[in-house]
Amino acid sequence: MHKTGSIYGINGPVIYLKGNTGFMMSEMVYVGEEKLVGEVISLDKDMTTIQVYEETSGLRPGEIVEASGSPVSVTLAPGIIDNIFDGIERPLERIADTGGAFITRGVSVDSLDRDKLWDTHMTVSVGSELHGGDIIAEVPETRAIVHKCMVPPGMCGTVTDVVPDGQYTIDEVLLTLKTPEGETKKLTMTQKWPIRTARPTSHRFPASVPLVTGQRILDTMFPIAKGGTAAIPGGFGTGKTMTQHQIAKWSDADIIIYIGCGERGNEMTQVLEEFSQLVDPKSGNPLMDRTTLIANTSNMPVAAREASIYTGLTLAEYYRDMGYDVAIMADSTSRWAEALRELSGRLEEMPAEEGFPAYLASRLSAFYERAGMMHNLNGTDGSVTIIGAVSPQGGDFSEPVTQNTKRFVRCFWGLDKSLAYSRHFPAIHWLTSYSEYLTDLAAWYHDNVSPKFVDYRNRLMALLNQESSLMEIVKLIGSDVLPDDQKLVLEIARVIRLGFLQQNAFHKDDTCVSLQKQYKMMEIILYLYKRCRELIAMNMPMSVLKEENIFERVIAIKYDVPNDNMQLLDQYMVDIDNFHNTIMEKNA
Structure with a gap:
């Protein structure tokens, strides 16, 4: 026997039914003659509140609402990969075949073929x-x-x-x-699984293996573990989406789930077109062979935007259960939080900071807590890594979504407007970013790359911090008054910034760099610093060191040394020694 109720009130995507309907909390329902998909979000003996995942214009009081008997769920079976869904797992290609370019209301298509x-x-x-x-x-x-x-x-x-x-x-x-x-x-x-319920596992592992992305500032400076969580906050045009694209293309995750949550339609179109043309560097097959896209553009109903994050997460957990490493790109969690705020306002809940609901923090934590490296029920090991973009209004990192996200993620890649405007990409600022995974992953770097890897990384970071404090003096009185050893720190920091941290996504050798090459580049930069310090200690002026062009040569390593010919890097050590000897002879 189907349980039904009739519409009493409508407020945007929120509808109210009077009386005791017998519906369950979080149950999926079909609203009105067009059978719009909705979900029960509040119940008491006199009133049932439902959020509708589709446009509600045209609904009238008195129309029938029918219960489905189960919570909002996704269909899990072959056919998910290489597909493009909306926020509630309806395939967009099938919708386009039946209803054209825009999703028509009440459209009913099977999630999978x-x-x-x-x-x-x-x-x-x-x-x-x-x-x-x-x-x-x-x-x-x-x-x-x-x-x-x-x-x-x-x-x-x-x-x-x-x-x-x-x-x-x-x-x-x-x-x-x-x-x-x-x-x-x-x-x-086929399995069905409710999107708001995490799939069970037998054991959670601590972070111990990095997600290798091929991006130097991420892998070396601020690494993320497989099963880890990261936030990429940044203002408009700072490169959040591009950074996520790079990770999706080059990281060593087996499967990528890209959730476009409330993004502009033309931006999502670019993602869809780009991904369908890209070739997976590991296998030579199209990248879509291991990618699923969930497209929920800004003109789609807000309630579906709120659900899209959980839909993507449930698909990721399903593939994790098979033993795969899955990476989720959520772009952007700010739009998701805005959907929460809009629904909360319509429900007349008490607003918290900046109008967001008081439960914003708990929803964010519940989302990020579903990441992890797991031992599955069937004995395999798999991971879900969540990388969420945050779009704070006006690039203000003190707003609630950024601040609450910061509490629940262990990796923070802060994008900087001034870096982006000076064409330094990725525009992740080394002084505002951090990764708490560095100590957890130190043993892996020690065993798989080099025992000195973390030490070299820390020395580069120390030089960048020194540069930052010296720039305060330079701004006041200029660089000419600095002693030569401090001028050298500024020059080496410039080499680190331009030659190591800056990376060109459109250059065939620089778009993705192996950890071995990253380590060798650090070694060369630090060796150059060591040899120059010896010369400065002998009272050689910095102006003489700059004449030899060695700093520019080291900056150009990223373009001059192909990824498949790493032996060329050894020559740079010899060149630095030759440079040292040349300066000594000239000034003997």
Whole structure:
């Protein structure tokens, strides 16, 4: 028997039903004649409040609201990768086929293709004992990703019947399970999972392995761990989206889930077009073979914007359960917070700072807490890494979304307007950014790159900090009055900024750099500093050192040394020694 209620009041995306409807909290409902998708967000004995994920204009009091009997959920099966969804997992291509360029109201399309046949290799046999999370079949979803169909969490039993290997749709029964209670369960490739509930795991690991991105300022200066959380706050035009694109293209995550939450439509179009043309550097296949896009543009209803973050997160957790490392790019959490604020205002809740709801912090923490490196129920290990862009109004980092995000993430990549305007990209400022993962990852760098890696990084950071304090003096009285050893610090800091921290996303060798090359570049810069300090100690003036052009040569390493010819880096050490000897001979 379907539970129903009738609309009593409408306030934008929020509708009210009078009386006791019998609906459940967080239940998915169908609103009005067009069956708009909604969710129950508040209940008492006299009133039911529902947020609608679609445009509500044209709804009238008295129209019927029908309960679905289950919470807002996503469909999990092969076909997710290489797809583009809206905020509630409706495929945009299928919507475009039925309703044109804009999403029409009440459009009802299947999340995944139910007619497509998938090559299926069964991994269990009759008599196998199965538990929640166990893998029952493997399906090549794309050229890059093998989809592992699993027993839904919370289910167990003995296999009584299995289909042979072959081609099946996502709804065909693959095996029959007899539970300890004697019930018979038929399993297909498909699972449903509520988006607001985290999928269960057996154990959470501490951070110990970095997510290698190929971006020097991230990998060396402010690394993020697999299963970690990071925020990229920055004003308009500072490069948040571009930084996320670079991480999506070059990081060593197996799967990328890109959530465009409330972004401009033309910006999302650029993402979709770019991603479909890009080639995955690891496999040579299209990058979309390991990417899912969730597009929720700024003109789509705000309630769906609020749900899109959880939809992406649930898809990521599903692939983590298969043993993959998944990276989520959420662009941007500020638009998501604005959707919360708008809904909160319509519900007449008590506003907190800047009109955001009082529960903003708890919602942000619940979102970021679903990241982590996990030991899954089936014995595999996987991770979900969350990288959230924050768009503070006017670039003001003291506003509530940035401040609350800072409390819950361990990696903060602060973008700086002045760096962006001086064309220094990525415009991550080394003095306002930090990473708490550095100490956790030190052992990994020690074993996999070099025992000196973290020490070199700290020495570069110390030089940049020295430069910052010296610039205060320079602004007041000019650089000519500084002693030569301090002039050298300024020059080496310039080499670090231009030659190491600045990176060109459009240069074939500089767009992505291996950790070994990053380490060698640091070594060369520090060796140059050491040899120059020796010369300064012998009273050589800084003006003489600058004549030899060695600083410009070291800055140009990033362009001059191809990534596949690292031996060329050894020559720079010899060149620095030659430079040292030349200066000595000239001034003997």
